[in-house]
Amino acid sequence: MDLSFSDEQHAFREEVREFIQTAMPPELKRKAEAGATFGQDETMAWHKILYAKGWVAPNWPKELGGTGWDVGQRFIWQEETVQAGCPELSPFGLTMVGPLIIQYGTDEQKQRFLPPILSGEEVWCQGYSEPNAGSDLANLSLRAEKDGDDYVLNGQKTWTTYAQYADWIFVLCRTSGEGKKQEGISFLLADVKNTPGITVKPFLTTGGTDAFSETWFQDARVPQANRVGPENGGWAMAKALLGHERTTIGGVAESGKWLAKVKKIAREVPVGDAT
Known part of the structure; x- marks a missing residue:
């Protein structure tokens, strides 16, 4: 099985990188480069930037405001946002209750709750x-x-x-x-x-x-x-919500970032007479 990225996926990665570089406000970028913690206002500012771009909900259906990305694009998005140190959006609306409402909510609940979750109004x-x-x-x-x-x-x-x-x-x-x-x-x-x-x-x-x-x-x-x-x-609802949560918090990109950092330290930090 060939797991290498396609030309289209490489092009998408470049698009994501360019967007992050141009869209992230200077103060957020400085904090990201320093590895600092973002406040609630800063996280919500980034949320609204992604909403305006149409990229705030990678796992939602396109017809309900999601991106329509395939699994490869979602992985690239996660990898690039982690590498850039972007603020991590609150999961409770976008990746927990939002998908549950999509799956089990009434039409009235979808109309009432999904738009303000996407926009960050609620x-x-x-x-x-x-x-x-x-x-x-x-x-x-x-x-x-x-x-x-x-x-x-x-x-x-x-x-x-x-x-x-x-x-x-x-x-x-x-x-x-x-x-x-x-x-x-x-x-x-x-x-x-x-x-x-x-x-x-x-x-x-x-x-x-x-x-x-x-x-x-x-x-x-x-x-x-x-x-x-x-x-x-409600117990069945909780289990369904857990399925949405667990598929989005695996932290593969985060683990890869920290593993690369550990390898860099191992190469560069002297230990005894060796490096």
């Missing part, structure tokens, strides 16, 4: 882990009880990555206590910024990381129309 976070539900996620206890056209949510999520920046959160919540733990879970979409009763409390880890928050729900009303998939079918 930022998402993930509400899975709880104080007593981490690796045993099915042990979650965030309650969602029906009341009219809504669910009323009460409980807590923790380790909610970048919830302090999010407009929306997708949550797994318990809608039934019958059967196995996995059978009573539903998948809901909640408006963090505009829903009374949702409170986000950022915290620092012992290592000083500021990426995480506790997210509290106190009589927070979420429309039943914001449920993705069937009631009590």
Whole structure:
């Protein structure tokens, strides 16, 4: 099997390199060259540059705003953005809940949620882990009880990555206590910024990381129309979302970049009487 790149793929790589060089603002480029960490505003600025180009969602269908790239083009894109040190876009909308809505959402949900995910107008976070539900996620206890056209949510999520920046959160919540733990879970979409009763409390880890928050729900009303998939079918939704997530976070390009750096150090740094 010939795994070498075709002439068309080499041409595409050059197109990507030229775009990154010309489109990345000078301040972002300086930080990329220094290997510095990008702030939320800088990451979203890059998101909107890619959106304007039509390159923000390489894994989405073209008819829904994706690029239409094949797997080779997507790999080249990932490799070049990593090599250039581009800001890494938030995965929660583009590579997690967006593809899930494409796969299982209603037409109304697709029309409502997909465009602002693409444009960066709405930022998402993930509400899975709880104080007593981490690796045993099915042990979650965030309650969602029906009341009219809504669910009323009460409980807590923790380790909610970048919830302090999010407009929306997708949550797994318990809608039934019958059967196995996995059978009573539903998948809901909640408006963090505009829903009374949702409170986000950022915290620092012992290592000083500021990426995480506790997210509290106190009589927070979420429309039943914001449920993705069937009631009590959230475990299947979570597994499907995991499939989208895991296929995009393999880090092949990142591993290749760091392996090349390690090889360079091994060649150039003297050890004893040898190099």
